[in-house]
Amino acid sequence: MTKFLSLATAVLALARESNALVRPDNVGKLPALGWNSWNAFGCDIDAAKIMTAANEVVNLGLKDLGYEYINIDDCWSVKSGRDASTQRIIPDPTKFPDGVSGLADQIHDLGLKVGIYSSAGLTTCAGYPASLGYEDIDAQTFAEWGID
Structure with a gap:
């Protein structure tokens, strides 16, 4: 009984603290x-698939339960590198014809927030440009695109 009371007291203390x-x-x-997007599509992503998922988050009532983020995982950029003059990562225009900002606007119109994947290394797990050495440029770029 003493162990139970000690456990109950600890749980209550943690609940109050949380x-x-x-x-x-x-x-x-x-x-x-x-x-x-990763678990559903891996690298096979595009704006249409991500918007379908965003709409389903709303249609299934998940938004009402507290779901608020649509996260674009790896493989959203061109694999060849960064813009030579600005050093910005370039969204793949085939996958995202309206750019990442166009997709972000559509997701925001649903009342959801947008996240985007990068990596702390030179390349992402799938070999796309990552943020090492470009953290400030990427943060500014993501903010300009409407990434939350």
Whole structure:
């Protein structure tokens, strides 16, 4: 019985402590919830597939349950490198004819947020340009595209 009371006390203390991390506007009440393109499509992604998934998050009621992120995983850029003059990563125009910003606008119109994958190395796991040495440029670029 003593072990049970000790466990119960610890659980209650943790529960009280975790509520202290929730802001008055409920930020922190749930973990970040969303959908990521990798498990469904791997590198076989494009704007249409991602918009279909975003629409399903809304249609299935997941948005109402707290899902808010649509994450574009690896393979969204051209594999050949960065723009020579700006050093920015170039979205694949075949996969994203309206650019990443056009897709982000459509996702935002659904009331959802957009995330995008990069890597801390020279290349991503699939061999696409990554952010090592370009962190500031990439952060600025992603923000300009409407990535949340």
